[in-house]
Amino acid sequence: MKMQWNKLLSSKRLGSSECLGDGIRTEYYRDYDRIVFSASFRRLARKTQVHPLSFNDHIHNRLTHSIEVSSVGRSLGLAVGLAIKDKLPTDITAVDFASIIQAACVAHDIGNPPFGHAGEYAIRQWFTENENLLNSTLTIAEQNDLKYFEGNAQGLRIVTQLEGHYKDGGLRLTYATLGALIKYPWKSDNKLASEKEKFNVFQSEVDIYSKISEELGLIKLDDERYSRHPLAYLMEAADDICYKILDIEDALELDLLRIEDVIPIFKKLSNAAEFNEINDIGSEFSSRKRIVAYRAKVIDNLIREVVAIFEHNYNDIMEGKFEGDLISKVTGDCQVGIQEIKEMTTDKIFSYRRKIELEVGSYSSIESILSAFITAINQKIDNIATFKSKRILDLMQDDLPSGESTTPYEYYMAITDFVSGMTDNYATFIAKQINGNAK
Structure with missing residues (x-):
């Protein structure tokens, strides 16, 4: 089918x-x-x-x-x-x-949420470590929505x-x-x-x-799950192409990598003739201009690769049988280049000291915010709200459900809506306010 x-x-x-x-x-x-x-x-x-x-x-x-x-x-x-x-x-x-x-x-x-994947992990960790604070009416599945945000x-x-x-x-x-x-x-x-x-x-x-x-008309795979929409594979591939390549560009901008480290990898990910055309004239330009030119050729080539993979696997995709993602199916030099990018980002980018320091700080911000808001909503649920908890919830304004039939799960989801919707700057500001450190 x-x-x-x-x-x-x-x-x-x-x-x-x-x-x-x-x-x-x-x-x-x-x-x-x-x-x-x-x-x-x-x-x-x-x-x-x-x-x-x-x-x-x-x-x-x-x-x-x-x-x-x-x-x-x-x-x-x-x-x-x-x-x-x-x-x-x-x-x-x-x-x-x-x-x-x-x-x-x-x-x-x-x-x-704010702070990238660190913010996502911080929300998960807080709910996992503070599971005892969640209302007993939540089902296991509802708890999982919070603990695995x-x-x-x-x-x-x-x-x-x-x-x-x-x-x-x-x-x-x-x-x-x-x-x-x-x-x-x-x-x-x-x-x-x-x-x-x-x-x-x-x-x-x-x-x-x-x-x-x-x-x-997606194919029902079991009682709870349908197949992916075929175009979702292409949406995913676009994301994969961008973050793999543009993470490298950011690292060059921050001097975490040298262009000499990156060019051999980009060569593997490019069409040979197009790469050589840029490489032959590259020394005339700054590193920033050169990497923009290389990046364009890499993206063009990866698009061609993904299109070919989609065509080759068309029947499996349309029958809901295709497993994995398109970019992982590239072969030859492209496959090697993508693996080298993965290793480089792990070694050089994700271990960048300032990034780690800020992510540690982001955990503290998310923890402070969730502790304050979940405590406040629990007091509201139990009809023992204090002046402080009321003022904390007032920050949510129209984002806080107001109906008498609102369940604890709906309240908790509203709080994760509010917290995950914060920008990095606002989350940092609110955490400082909660902790009494605002200037």
Whole structure:
């Protein structure tokens, strides 16, 4: 059984029966616009990509990373759409692929907390170490949503429920874009969540996930899990290409690496003729200009590699049988180059002393914030709120649920919404306020 493109590219919107095309923008372009104009996307400008609170304005943050990923995703979508055009219905074009993947890519990190992955780990660790503070009414699955907090699942929650349509339904994106956004199509209590330490669905979005999967005609793999949307593989590949290459560019900017260390790796990842063209004239230019030229050739070549891998594995992808990610299937020099980048980032970038120091500090900030807010919400739940706890919760303003039927789980999720939505700067400020260290 194969998935069908006319279902996979559904332009219907979650939470709405209307198609609001204005004759200028397609439904998928409207998705992109809604994401870009959202407050959650805007806050990515002050969230860490790799290097927290960097003083160097050339270093990537989550917003610049997301924009670059969307650019690569658009190119991948266009190239794949053209490569498989004979397999597509006549009313579906390569531009549709490109615009859906571009929209999914620009939203792929929208749920990431402050301080990058360190912030994600800090949230998980706090809830794991303070499990005794959680209300006894929570199910194991609901506890797992907190103890294994995941930025990807938070992203789905943001675009489907939290961000700002004037009615219910979050951003009301098309089903096609939502499908392409879901990289890990399982819940926190699924065994795959433990094995991969990744998942895309909180308990609060289980029904939404099922609705998306059924609308798109995704293949049901078991009682709880559907196959990935084929375009989700391309969204993931765009992210993989960008962070592998652009982490290196940032490291060069911070003098953690020398260009002489990087050029041999980029040679393996490039088309030989294109690489030599740059290499022959490279000595005339600064290191910054040279690395930009090399980077462009590397990305072009990796796009070609990914397109070929998608084509080669097309039937398995469409039948929900393809396992792993596309970039891991590259062969030859490209495979060697990607492994060398992985080793280099581990040895030279992730062990950078200032990065480690700031990440240690970020743990303290997240711990302080969660301790204060969870204590305050527990007092509210138990009807013993103090003046301090009321003032702490007042910081959440409209983000705090107000209904009498609100469950403890819904309160805890609202707090993780609030904390994970903070920028690096705001989280640092609030932690100082809580600890009485504000200036």
